[in-house]
Amino acid sequence: MQRESMEVDVVIVGAGPAGLATACRLLQMAQAAEKEIAVCVLEKGSEVGAHILSGAVFEPSALDELFPDWEEKGAPLNTKVTGDDIYFLPNEKSSFKFPGLLVPRPMHNNGNYIISLGNLCRWLAEQAMELGAEVFPGFAAAEILYREDGSVKGVATGDMGIDAAGEHKASYEPGFEFHAKYTIFAEGCRGHLGKELIQKFELDKDSDPQHYGIGIKEVWEIPEEQHKEGLVVHSAGYPMIGASFAATSGGFLYHIEKNQVSLGLIVDLSYSNPHISPFDEFQKLKHHPVIKKYIAGGKRLSYGARAIIKGGLNSLPKMTFPGGLLVGCDAGTLNAAKIKGSHTAMRSGMLAAESLFEALIGDEQPAELVDFTERFNKSELHAELHATRNFSSGFHKFGFWLGSALTFIEQNIFFGKFPLTFHDKSKDHCQLKPAAECPAIEYPKPDGEISFDKLSSVFLSNTNHTEDQPCHLQLKDSTVPIDVNLPMYDEPAQCYCPAGVYEVVEEASGEKRFQINGQNCVHCKTCDIKDPSQNIHWVVPEGGGGPNYPAM
16 A cells, blocks of 8 residues: 655654744744744654653743743643752661752752643643644654655654554554655654664764663652642662662652652663662662652652653764754753753754744755754853753763762852863763673562552553554564573663563573563663663554653
């Protein structure tokens, strides 16, 4: 069956803050100039926001610029930050609260809001549609289309109704093609199409290797007397620092409205011990007195996980290529020092919109939006990322204590104008040591009140995939997990996956088999990043599959 197609001016892949900000700003400019520009936004989740997960403390600066009247329009920014508590946790019981003078300036949250980023994206999608954008949830862009000259022509969604063996079912429908003058990739961290573009056009040849973390989050309803609406709590140290498998991590607990808190743990994926389970480290963190005093007696409402791109400016690839742009976390615009990427993603999308508009109203459309690079380099976004460019590389090169000292000096003494740039050429997946060289870890059993297991957690993510479809977690070589990763690293996919997707199963014969439970996948992308053999390739499942986060 031949695929149908649609011709538009701009197709945007991903209805996150970057993609939706691109659509909104572009159509605002078109409306002001009385020009017609056809824009469509493709979203792989079952609805806008279904796959969005973030802490999130939100800096409204970009939203103020995009929609100055956002409050009148009903943007879901309901909880203003009222206080910042930052702790160092030396061990499982003790804590040290940092005085305000020792907190780096980027971590101050005056004027910020605690939000559900998923709800904000739902609202942004409504604004985009009011401005004239077509938004298609459940449309998973699976393939990049190229013109004969090698430039990007658009994208195609995946075929529907194919069984696990690759045969057409009765429900088979071919994918749909979206052809555009320009295609904007805003898939979020480790977008699988963005990864292809970076490799094809060598967009990262002049950049440091990218760095990632995994963020695991839960939302709880807690007793009213334990709730302090607007309070932001961050922690460092326990459960990772100070152990024999030292790695950097950071905890967060944000008091939102309705007696609820968002809490979680971010673990840098540069850790070396293959026995580490970020999910189980998070369960340990919740038992620390600093965290437990808030959630004891509460009820867990939701769960999710997502990889975080955190290399910063030094690791940012070239964002332009013939036929389109990478924006937001598909490129890596998150400000790790602030622990914030939503406003930076929006700013990158708004800059993209300005370049798109200039190109589309001109007599001839350039093959590559080369002016975007100059626009970005002169922007407030670039200035912000430049001021914190040493944050990730400093921690990777010098460790937690020296990295912390560098951050304090850079931000509080040099005020973001530190004269040196530190480069880090390490790659996260190369950091694992052989299992035999690392201490084994015995994690405590979950108590079902504060700590929980992976499967009951995945249940709360509302994750679902169509049964009998090809597995979207592809192995480049099916022998690697058992023949290479298991003897060398004790097959770390069993540990780093926060959803119980990967298992090593022992058959009755004594043979071991690598099992992939793709139905559990919450689309965090950690496996695509951390697999030491780079053998796992994450691709999109059928549109609408994956988690369905209600307000994450």
